[in-house]
Amino acid sequence: MNPSELTLLVLRLAFLLMLWLFIFGIVYALRSDLFGHRVRKLATDAPPAAGVPFASPPPAPVAAAAPFAQPPSASASAPTEQFSQQKAPAVPSGPEKATTRTATRLVITSGPKAGTEFPLGSEPVTIGRSSDSSLVIRDDYTSTHHARLMLWHDDWMLQDLDSTNGTFLNGKRVAVPTSVPLNTTVKIGATSFELRR
Amino acid sequence: MPRQSNPAVDAREAAPKTGKIRRLHLPQKLRNLELFLLTIACGVNLGAVVLVQLGALGLIDTTLVLLGASLSGLVFALHFVLRIVAREADPFLLPIATLLNGIGIAMIYRIDIANNESGWASAAVRQTVWSGLAIACAIAVILIIRNHRVLFRYTYVAGFVGVALLLLPLVPGLGREVSGARVWIGFGDFATFQPGEIAKIALAVFFAGYLVRNRDSLSMVGRKFLGMRFPRLRDLGPILVVWALSMSVIIFQRDLGTALLYFGLFLVMLYLATARLSWVLMGMSLFLGGALIASQTLDYVNGRFTNWLDALNPAVYEADGGSYQLVQGLFGLAKGGLIGTGLGQGRPELTPVPQSDYIIASLGEELGLAGLFAILALYLLFVARGFRIGFAGQDDFGKLLGVGLSFVVALQCFIVIGGVTRVIPLTGLTTPFLAAGGSSLVANWIIVGLLLRLSDTVRNQPRLVV
Numbered sequence: 001m002n003p004s005e006l007t008l009l010v011l012r013l014a015f016l017l018m019l020w021l022f023i024f025g026i027v028y029a030l031r032s033d034l035f036g037h038r039v040r041k042l043a044t045d046a047p048p049a050a051g052v053p054f055a056s057p058p059p060a061p062v063a064a065a066a067p068f069a070q071p072p073s074a075s076a077s078a079p080t081e082q083f084s085q086q087k088a089p090a091v092p093s094g095p096e097k098a099t100t101r102t103a104t105r106l107v108i109t110s111g112p113k114a115g116t117e118f119p120l121g122s123e124p125v126t127i128g129r130s131s132d133s134s135l136v137i138r139d140d141y142t143s144t145h146h147a148r149l150m151l152w153h154d155d156w157m158l159q160d161l162d163s164t165n166g167t168f169l170n171g172k173r174v175a176v177p178t179s180v181p182l183n184t185t186v187k188i189g190a191t192s193f194e195l196r197r
Numbered sequence: 198m199p200r201q202s203n204p205a206v207d208a209r210e211a212a213p214k215t216g217k218i219r220r221l222h223l224p225q226k227l228r229n230l231e232l233f234l235l236t237i238a239c240g241v242n243l244g245a246v247v248l249v250q251l252g253a254l255g256l257i258d259t260t261l262v263l264l265g266a267s268l269s270g271l272v273f274a275l276h277f278v279l280r281i282v283a284r285e286a287d288p289f290l291l292p293i294a295t296l297l298n299g300i301g302i303a304m305i306y307r308i309d310i311a312n313n314e315s316g317w318a319s320a321a322v323r324q325t326v327w328s329g330l331a332i333a334c335a336i337a338v339i340l341i342i343r344n345h346r347v348l349f350r351y352t353y354v355a356g357f358v359g360v361a362l363l364l365l366p367l368v369p370g371l372g373r374e375v376s377g378a379r380v381w382i383g384f385g386d387f388a389t390f391q392p393g394e395i396a397k398i399a400l401a402v403f404f405a406g407y408l409v410r411n412r413d414s415l416s417m418v419g420r421k422f423l424g425m426r427f428p429r430l431r432d433l434g435p436i437l438v439v440w441a442l443s444m445s446v447i448i449f450q451r452d453l454g455t456a457l458l459y460f461g462l463f464l465v466m467l468y469l470a471t472a473r474l475s476w477v478l479m480g481m482s483l484f485l486g487g488a489l490i491a492s493q494t495l496d497y498v499n500g501r502f503t504n505w506l507d508a509l510n511p512a513v514y515e516a517d518g519g520s521y522q523l524v525q526g527l528f529g530l531a532k533g534g535l536i537g538t539g540l541g542q543g544r545p546e547l548t549p550v551p552q553s554d555y556i557i558a559s560l561g562e563e564l565g566l567a568g569l570f571a572i573l574a575l576y577l578l579f580v581a582r583g584f585r586i587g588f589a590g591q592d593d594f595g596k597l598l599g600v601g602l603s604f605v606v607a608l609q610c611f612i613v614i615g616g617v618t619r620v621i622p623l624t625g626l627t628t629p630f631l632a633a634g635g636s637s638l639v640a641n642w643i644i645v646g647l648l649l650r651l652s653d654t655v656r657n658q659p660r661l662v663v
Contacts (some may be wrong), residue, residue, distance in 0.1 A: 003251050012539040015248055016564065018241050019571040022296065025237070026289055026578055029230060108661070118661050123591055132589040136662040 098156040098182045103195040106135070106149075111191030120195065124150040127188060128161070141165045141189030149180070149195075156180045156195060165189065227288040228280050234292035235276055239269040242299025245540060249307040252541020261306055264325045265299070271332045278336050282343070283653035287586060290652070293579045294630055294645045298328050298638070300572065301631035303540065304552070304559055311546035320552050320633045327635035331642035338646030345651050349594045352406025359399035360442070362392040363459075367449060378452040378625055393455050394627070394640035397462065397605050398647070404463055405597035407435070408470035416471035427475045436476065439463045440483050447491050453498060454612050454624030460484050461608045466601045470593075505622040522549045526558035526617055530569075537565030552633040554625055557617045572631070573614075580607040583648055590655040599651050602644050 003011075096102060100122050107117040118135075126133040128146040137146070143163040150157050159177040160167040167174045168187040185192045246265055250257050272295050279286050306321035316322065342348065348355070366372035366379050373381040373389055383389040408415075415432055443456035464480040491498045503513060504520035508527075513519045525548040532538060545551045545559030552559070561569045583603020590596040606629050613632075616623035627637035 003255065008252060008539055008542070011248055011251065013536065015241070015244055015540070016536060016567050016571070018237075018244065019564075019568065022234070022237055022241060022292075023571060023574045023578070025234065026293070029234075030289070030578075106661075113661070116661060126591070134591075134661075138662070 096182050098180045098195040099154045100151065100156075101154070102182055102197060103156060105196055106193055107196050108191060108193045109185060111137075111189075113191070117196075120156075122151065124148055128163075135193075137189055137191050139189045139191070142191075146188055147174070150177075152177070152179070158186060163188075225280060225284055227286070228276070228284060231276060231279070231288035231291055234288065235272060235295060238292040238296040238299065239272065241296060242269070242303065245300055245303035246306060248540040249303050249310070250541065252539050253307060253310045254541075261321065261325075264322065265302065268299075268302075268325055268328055268332075269295075271329050275332055275336050275339075278339055279649065283339055283649055285653045286649040287582055287652035289578060289582050290645055290648055293575050293582075294642065297572070297575055297579075297630035300560070301556060301628075301633070302328065304545075304556055304563070304631070305633050307541055307563070308546055308552045308559065310541070311544075323635070324633050324638070327638050328642075330635070331638040334639050335642040335646035335649075338643055339650050342647070342650050344654050345595055345598060345647070346592065346654075348402050348598070349406050349409070352403055352410070355399045356403030356407065359396045359403055362396035362399065363442070363446065365392045379450045380452050380455060391627075391634065391636035393452075394636040395643075397458060398602070398640060398643055400459060401462060401466075401598060401601040401605060404466045405594055405601055408466055408597060409593045411435075412470040415467070415476075416473055427479075428473075436463070436467065436480060436483070440480070440487065443484070444487050444491075447487070447498070448495065451495075451497055452625065453488070453491075453501065453622070454616075454626035457484070457612055457624065458605065458608055458626065462601060462605050465604050465608075466597055469597060469600055501622040501624065505619060508619060522555065523617075523619065523623055525549070526555050527619065529558045529562035530618070533562040533565045533569075535566050537561070537563050537568055539563060553627060554613070554623075554632065555617060556628055556632045557614050560631070573610075576607070576610050576629075579603070582652075586648060586652045586655055590651070592655075595651055595655050599648065599655070602647055602651075606641065606644060 100120075103120055105117045105119050106125065108114055123134075125135055126145065126148045127135045127137060127142075128144050129136065129138050129142045130144045133145070141164075143161070143165070145161045146163040147158060147160045147167040150159060156179065157177045158167065158169055158174055158180050160174045168185075169178055169180065170184050171187075180186065180195055183194050183196055185194055243262065243265060246261055247257060272291070275291060279291070302321055302324050305324050306319075309315070309319040309321045314320070365382050368382075371382050372379055373383040375381050375389070380391055380393050381389045382392055415428060415435070421427075439460060443460040446452055446456040446459070460480070464477055467476045467480070468474070488498070492502045493499065500518055504523055507513050508520040508523050510520075514521055514524055529543070529545055529548055532543065537543070540563050543559075543562040545555075545562050548555045548558055557569070557572075560572060564571075580603045583606070584600055587596045587599030587603070590599055609626055609629055612621070612624060613626045613628045615621040616626075627634045629637065629641045
């Protein structure tokens with residue numbers, strides 16, 4: 001069997017085509033990296049998510065069926081939800097810095113998920129629309145990589161990652177990494193949160 | 198958002214009667230994507246071997262196809278290991294590495310056909326076996342290292358191992374000299390190995406750990422000059438040590454490429470850790486100064502520079518150790534043109550060592566500009582994924598390590614391909630994944646394993662989605 005010139009030419013072009021199709025396949029799968037994540041429309045008058053844990057777009061069967069039977073904290077960093085009313089936010093007399101010792105949780109105070117919280121560890125928290133952020137906020141005002149909370153000698157610092165619409169600490173736009181006091185509102189897009197004891 | 202890697206408990210099952218804990222089966226989107234891409238990659242690899250046989254022999258011979266199939270089996274084994282122990286690992290690294298490795302094997306096989314070699318003399322068979330070994334190493338890395346932060350503990354051990362591996366070829370009786378460069382070790386007549394390839398991984402771990410620990414003094418203090426902050430004199434220690442190390446590689450091991458690789462790696466990681474341009478400028482001027490002095494004083498460096506600058510001069514072309522190989526490679530690339538001569542239908546064997554240093558020229562001849570750019574695009578995607586892993590990382594050590602490991606692949610590509618295409622002086626390094634050579638394959642597959650592990654631990658699963 002000796003393939004003709006023409007067969008070889010066709011096969012050779014087909015091979016190059018396959019190679020490029022493979023590459024474009026990867027690039028297509030990567031498109032969210034290049035163009036950012038799709039914006040999800042937020043329900044404007046969604047009830048505050050106090051009782052419903054994680055009404056995520058594909059509702060997990062657990063969450064839908066048993067609102068209070070949260071998975072018993074499958075891992076330390078799993079999002080646990082408690083009611084923030086349990087501990088009334090103690091208003092401090094002066095601004096006390098949030099450190100790894102004083103701040104233990106991040107509480108969402110306004111926005112569609114108001115009332116939810118998650119524990120703060122000693123790892124930095126990234127905030128943005130991208131799904132590799134620790135705190136994913138998918139609304140029109142949040143940038144893909146919006147801001148981050150990082151530790152500077154045990155102090156929590158807030159850094160804006162050049163976001164389009166800015167990060168506001170107590171109403172003032174954050175330009176340089178700023179230390180975050182306890183119980184002070186940080187506003188990103190339509191969501192605000194506080195660091196609490 | 199349900200976390201994919203966490204065993205979630207079905208509460209309804211758990212509550213009243215059984216107390217049975219059941220794992221929720223969530224679709225592994227990333228792994229399914231990987232499986233899909235991997236299947237295509239293996240198909241393209243098979244197609245490459247078949248095309249080589251049709252082009253060069255005019256028939257389809259099944260022996261190497263079987264070997265290739267067993268290799269594909271091992272790649273799929275790696276994929277299933279990932280399904281169990283690293284479910285969130287990056288889905289693109291493995292298919293890209295598989296495709297590059299397979300194209301390399303097809304090209305080496307093609308040159309074996311031209312040289313009439315078969316069995317164990319055939320470089321393609323050895324390359325396939327080495328690939329199997331390398332993928333097994335990657336599997337071992339993923340299974341043993343469950344969290345990359347473990348490596349942080351062994352920073353100085355890694356540094357010591359790196360330098361020891363680098364110096365190993367200088368040990369009398371153990372080191373081997375191949376075409377002038379003393380970068381090989383061998384036991385008896387067989388099993389030669391290039392320890393410097395493994396050293397680059399150890400050094401990347403060391404640089405990452407060292408810089409995370411000590412970067413404050415390297416980045417904070419110093420005086421401003423010409424709009425840049427220059428470090429204090431006493432903080433110059435580390436860069437001078439690495440510079441001296443790479444200069445000694447140039448002088449004693451006579452290997453320009455390896456020296457450039459290590460020094461470039463250090464410089465990039467230093468820049469990444471301190472964000473100071475002054476380090477890069479100082480480092481580049483140090484290395485260029487050293488290379489210029491070396492080109493004046495060391496014969497072999499001088500020869501490389503002459504071959505590069507004056508390649509098409511007939512006197513240089515015909516000289517012993519002249520630019521014959523370089524120009525022959527350029528002729529091959531020119532013959533390939535836009536779409537190449539077709540696999541198995543060119544004459545890549547006319548260039549000396551077409552299967553290792555010059556595999557890019559061989560591929561360029563048979564696949565043409567279109568094929569060569571596809572290969573470069575694969576490297577680009579691979580490195581971009583590595584940078585992405587570093588970027589998404591949470592801890593500084595992981596960031597530095599991810600970027601360092603992928604940058605070393607990028608720099609190696611640049612040094613080799615730049616040398617072959619006459620952008621920079623030619624230095625002997627292997628093209629990652631493509632070129633014939635066991636040590637390089639093992640090292641690069643270990644890098645793949647580390648990056649996969651890094652991307653799994655680093656991929657920060659959202660703690661809360663609003």
